[in-house]
Amino acid sequence: MVFERSSTRLNLGLGSFFSALLLSQTVSALPTWRIARQNEPGILDDVVLFDAPAVLSDPPKVEMQAYVFVRQLDLGFITDGLGDLLGGLGLGGVADATGTATDRIKLFATIPRDDQEVGVTINGCGKFNLGATVDGVSITNVTCTENGLKAGTPLKATANLDTRDPTSNIFPSTPDGFGVISDLDDTIKISNVLDKVKLAKATLIDDPQVVGGMPELYKGFVQSLDNPLFSYVSGSPYQLIPFVQSFIQDNYPDGPKFLRNLTVFDIPNLIETLTDEFNTFNHKLATIDRLMGLYPQKKFLMIGDSTEKDPETYAEAFRKYGGDRVQCIWIREVDGAENSAERFATAFKGVTEAKIRTFVDSEIASLADINVKGGEC
Numbered sequence: 001m002v003f004e005r006s007s008t009r010l011n012l013g014l015g016s017f018f019s020a021l022l023l024s025q026t027v028s029a030l031p032t033w034r035i036a037r038q039n040e041p042g043i044l045d046d047v048v049l050f051d052a053p054a055v056l057s058d059p060p061k062v063e064m065q066a067y068v069f070v071r072q073l074d075l076g077f078i079t080d081g082l083g084d085l086l087g088g089l090g091l092g093g094v095a096d097a098t099g100t101a102t103d104r105i106k107l108f109a110t111i112p113r114d115d116q117e118v119g120v121t122i123n124g125c126g127k128f129n130l131g132a133t134v135d136g137v138s139i140t141n142v143t144c145t146e147n148g149l150k151a152g153t154p155l156k157a158t159a160n161l162d163t164r165d166p167t168s169n170i171f172p173s174t175p176d177g178f179g180v181i182s183d184l185d186d187t188i189k190i191s192n193v194l195d196k197v198k199l200a201k202a203t204l205i206d207d208p209q210v211v212g213g214m215p216e217l218y219k220g221f222v223q224s225l226d227n228p229l230f231s232y233v234s235g236s237p238y239q240l241i242p243f244v245q246s247f248i249q250d251n252y253p254d255g256p257k258f259l260r261n262l263t264v265f266d267i268p269n270l271i272e273t274l275t276d277e278f279n280t281f282n283h284k285l286a287t288i289d290r291l292m293g294l295y296p297q298k299k300f301l302m303i304g305d306s307t308e309k310d311p312e313t314y315a316e317a318f319r320k321y322g323g324d325r326v327q328c329i330w331i332r333e334v335d336g337a338e339n340s341a342e343r344f345a346t347a348f349k350g351v352t353e354a355k356i357r358t359f360v361d362s363e364i365a366s367l368a369d370i371n372v373k374g375g376e377c
Contacts, residue, residue: 041116046071047159048107049120049168050241053229053256055294056151056174060144062125063294064157066118067238068133069110104204107239112136119160122170124148127160151177152227154254171255173229176297178327178373180221180255181288183304184234186334188214189247193307194336203240208247211332213364215251220368221301222253229295230255233287235280235308258287281309288317292325299325301372305332306339306358311347318351328377330367331358 041047047068054062116133126145130138149155149172159166173179185191190209192198202208221228230253236244238259248254260283291300302317304310311331318326329351333339339358348356357377359367370376 039115039117041068041113041118041161043162045069045113045116045161046110046164047118047161047166048241049118049157049159049166050238051169051171051245051254051256052157053231053291053294054125054149054155054170054172056149056172060125060147060149060172062122062142062144062157062170063290064120064122064128064130064138064140064142066120066130066133066138066159067136068113068116068118068138069107069136070113104243105239107241110136120157121160122157123155124150125155125170169254171229173227173295173298175295177299178225178228179291179295179298179300180218180225180228180230181291181300181302182218182230182232183284183310184232184236184244185305186307187211187303187305187310187332188218188252194334203236208243210251211364212361217364217367218252221372224368224371225301225373228301229298231258231287231291232256233258233284235260235283258283258290281313284310284313285316288313292317292321299327301328301330302326303330303332305334306337306343307334311344315348315351318355323352323355326355327375328372329356330377331356332364333358333360 045068047066050065050067052062052064054060112133112135114133114136116136116138118130118133118138119127120130120142121127122142122144124144124146125142125148128140128142130140130142132138149170151172151174153172155170155172157168157170182188186193188211189202190211191202218230221230232244232248232252232255234244234257236259241257241259244257244259248257260280288300288302291298302314304314311329314326314329314331318329329348331344344356344358355377357367357370
């Protein structure tokens with residue numbers, strides 16, 4: 001997950017917290033309201049550790065990320081905002097809609113904690129103190145003091161937090177070999193990005209649905225690409241990480257998830273913010289840059305869809321890193337999206353034609369026959 005720091009901050013006490021929420025607008029940054037305190041998280045705090053990539057360099061390194069926040073407060077403002085959102089979309093009468101949606105986005109109700117140093121134990125790697133949080137977030141590269149990492153074998157990281165033990169998975173991979181960079185919405189999960197009502201239902205209410213044939217395709221990559229690193233890059237906000245994580249673990253080969261640092265105070269406008277193509281484009285490019293830097297000899301198969309800017313994003317990555325690093329670009333053509341030859345010609349200007357494949361759903365099963373490792377796309 002990529003986090004960017006806000007350029008402005010407002011220090012507020014708890015008494016003015018909810019008033020600030022009512023006055024705040026939707027922003028694409030981490031929360032600007034905060035409570036400052038040093039040292040390690042206390043009994044009133046909580047920690048989320050994010051699934052992280054690790055590179056089997058000499059010595060191995062892990063890029064750890066943690067979010068520290070005040071334990072859950074009253075979710076009333078989330079519930080009220082969701083009621084307005086769902087009602088405005090004609091979904092207010094859906095059974096248990098508000099309850100399900102509140103559970104999925106309850107991390108929006110948290111207050112980030114500054115200057116917190118989280119102690120973490122990584123199995124097979126060692127014990128570390130992550131750097132002090134800024135706007136609640138710490139991103140720390142740690143160098144392993146133990147030699148227990150093995151490519152393709154996830155490890156567990158645990159935050160040392162009194163009697164609680166927040167955990168995440170660490171995914172070691174070699175600096176070379178293959179990786180898969182995959183979008184989430186309408187690439188491997190049916191989200192209906194082009195229809196706001198259906199997008200709201202898919203994101204907040206419905207049980208998640210896979211794109212037919214994609215789980216089998218991805219599982220086949222484990223053998224055909226020799227245990228590649230699967231990296232899931234999405235414009236969804238990091239507050240949805242529990243929902244996204246369970247979906248991937250239930251249906252696809254697991255791997256680090258890189259969600260957008262999207263802070264939404266104005267809950268009724270949440271769906272509008274989710275479809276912000278400009279910030280999603282920048283987020284995905286920044287994440288690709290990170291992965292290219294972590295794994296300097298690895299080749300990547302990049303998979304996305306045509307609803308937003310995946311063709312343009314992956315094409316820009318190709319123009320920057322070339323065909324030696326971008327093995328193939330695959331784009332799922334979604335019904336109703338801009339799938340014209342003119343759009344793709346413009347998006348893929350300067351990209352080797354043999355590196356590009358667009359496909360429709362009826363062709364998904366046949367993608368498994370393509371020898372990506374051997375240079376076919």
